Every structure is written in C-alpha cells, then in structure tokens.
Amino acid sequence: MLTLLFLLLTISSYWGAKLCYKKTGKAFLTPLLIAPLVIIALLFLFQIEYKTYNQGAKWLTNMLQPATVALAIPLYRYFPIVKKHLPTIVLSVTLGSLLALFVSFSMASIVQLNKTLLTSILPYSITTPIAMDASEKLGGIPTVTAVFVIMTGIFGMIFGPWVIRLFRLKSDIAKGILLGTSSHGSGTAKALELSPITGAVSSVCMVLAALVTFWLSPWIYLNLLS
Template sequence: MIAGFISLTATLVVYILAKRAYSAKKMFWLSPLLVTPAALVVLLIFTHTSYETYNSGGKWLSYMLSPATVAFAIPLYKHYPLIKKHASQILISVLAGAAVAAVSSALMAFVLHLNPQIVYSLVPRSVTTPIAMDVSEWIGGIPTITAVFVILTGILGSAIGPAIIRLFRIKDDVARGVLLGTSAHGAGTSKAFEFSSLAGTVSSVSMIIAALVTLFLTPSVFMMIDPFL
C-alpha cells in the first residue's frame, strides 16, 4: 500500500515538474510524455524497484484514462456549430487516415517478420491508449506493449506534426486538428490545443472517430494478415 502510494506520488510529481518545464520552454525534448517515462525508468532502476511494485500505485492513473476522455465534451460543445459545418471533411479525412494507419502498421510488422503477438500489438497503435489496449487484447496482442507503441506514436506524431504543418503552411485549424488527432491521438490533441481551442476540439473529435474506425477495421486487418503469420 505504501509503495503504491509512493509510486503514484512520484509519477504525479515528475509529470508536474516536466509540464512546468515544457510550459516555460516549448522544446520537444522537454515534453512530459518524453520526460516522465524516462525519469521514472531511471528512478526505478536507481531505487531497485520492480515494475510490479511501481504498478501497484501507477495503475490508478491508467484506470483514469477512460473517464478522463469525457472532458473532451466541453470544447466539443463549445465549437459544435463549426464541427457540424465541417463534418464531412473531418469524417472522410479521419477514415482515410485511420485505415492507412492500421494497414501500414500490419504491413510494416509483416515485412520485418516480427513475432505474431508483436504484430497484433502493433496494429492498433494509432488510437488512444484505453481503446488500443482493449483491441490488442481482443486480437491476441500484448496490451502493455501496445501501450508503449501508442506512446511512441503519440510522441513522434506530436513532434513531426507541427513540422508538417509549417512545411505545407497549413493555416486552417480544422485541418490542423484532423492531422494531429488522427495521427497522434491524445498527445496530438494536446499539441493541437496549443494552436487553438478549435484545432484541439477537432483533434479530439478526430481521435474518437479514428478509435471507432479502428475498432471496426481491426478484425478485417487481423483476418488479412493472420494466414501469413
């Protein structure tokens, strides 16, 4: 009980400090998604703490992921008229992006001759963590490995996304939101809110749609690659 409380407290403290550092200096390598896991790994190694001991407290943060998603309803309500106006563009773009993400993940894993369980863990990497872990377990993957892939995808997407936006001079907040939400889910949505409230709202909608598309698309991808594994 005490070890779990210490683990939970340490995670929150490290995250808050990383968040403050990132707010002061908007640098990619200071991102809380990057700094927090790295700092915790170093801390666990230094204190000789097992993952099981850490997770006795850290797991409560994972449990809070699903209900935390409800918070996206607030900006969604605020920008509902604009979301409704651009609904068709958002839907088509997200459908294409989610399909490419799922299929490309499967093909990449197949080409690299990865272990079947790793392949199944990799397929749902482009959606938010709670759904990705459920899909992974459903098709025979390893949820914890899927969570790692999801985090890596989010970090890379939130880092590369703004560069792509600058490169192609994308000034429309709807387009920015779709790009970041579809490709980098929660991390991308956090980055989208740095552009504007509208971009963040569109990103959260895109993330949710992408998750739903992945839920329906994954069985088809699974059936497509399973005979070759």
C-alpha cells in the same frame, strides 16, 4: 505506504516535466517523454520492479478513460463548426486510419514479426485505453500496444507542428485532423495549445480514428493474418 509513494513519484515527475516544458516551449521536453524517462531511471537506479511501482501508478492508468471524456467540452463549445466540416473530417480520418493500419501491417510483415506482436501494434494510432482493449481482443499484448501508442503520440506531438509549418497549414480544421488522426490524445493536447477549435476537431478525429481502427482491425486479423 509504497502505493502512495509511487503515486506521488508519478505525479511529481509529470508536473516537474510540465513546468520545464512551459518555461522552454521545446517539444522534446514534453511531459509524455520526460516523465517516463525520469521514472524509468529511478526504478533502474533503485532496482524497483515494475509490479511494485505499478501498485501506485495503476490508479492514474485507471483514470485514462474518464479523463478522455473531458475532451467533449471543447467539442460542445464548437460543435456548429465541427458539424459544418463533418464530411471532410470523416473522409480524412477514415483514409488516415486505413493508411495507419496498412503501414503497421506492412512494416510488421517486412521485419517478420510473429502474429502476437503484429496484432499488438495494429491499433498503434488510436488512444491508449481503446488500443489496449482492441489489442487484447485480437490476441495481442496490451502493454506492448500501449508502448507503441505512447511512442506514436510523442512522435506526433513533436513533429506535428513541424509538418504544419512545412505544408503551411492555416486552417484550424486541417491542423486538428492532422494531430487527432495521427497522434490521438497526445496530438489533441498539442492541438488545444494551438487553438480551441483545433482542439475540438482533434478530439473528434481521435474518437473517429479509434472507431474506424477498432472496426477494421478484426477484419485484418481474420482475412490477412489467419
């Protein structure tokens, strides 16, 4: 009974937040931000432990990986366009992923985080399922990684459109590279709102960023943290 209750709580919180987001169009009302805050407030108010809540919510978590596959649909539709700009996309994503790893490593070193926490935040700029797996293999804490990934996604979702306006980006390719590389799944969701082509490019960038980070994180761990 509790499993069904908490599953319904999660779904209803998300759809309620999504309804508000659609009506207002305000980026800070994104369901990725509002729904977790609502759930946290309810768990705190009724003194419900996370383990108890997760009995129902874990089923949605397990659907993350298969849901990511759905992003292949816009990619299939606009594959000729993506193929045409593939060299630019690959170069941009590689540089962006290297910069993300450098920033996370540098900031963690400045505040003197221990090795476990540092490895937990290294893959913060890739999609949640892959980031958690990479973190676990490196000896980090997957749940901590998930928090940083979600924070990065929300930040990119809110400020990505502002950056696009600031630099007057007109190209759907450029917008997709920006959102997909910097804020993975959340950025791709925002990219799909801008245009189907932007969404397709963003989904490619999200996958490429995950691959680059997954390959480079062990090298950083072995050569810089050992």
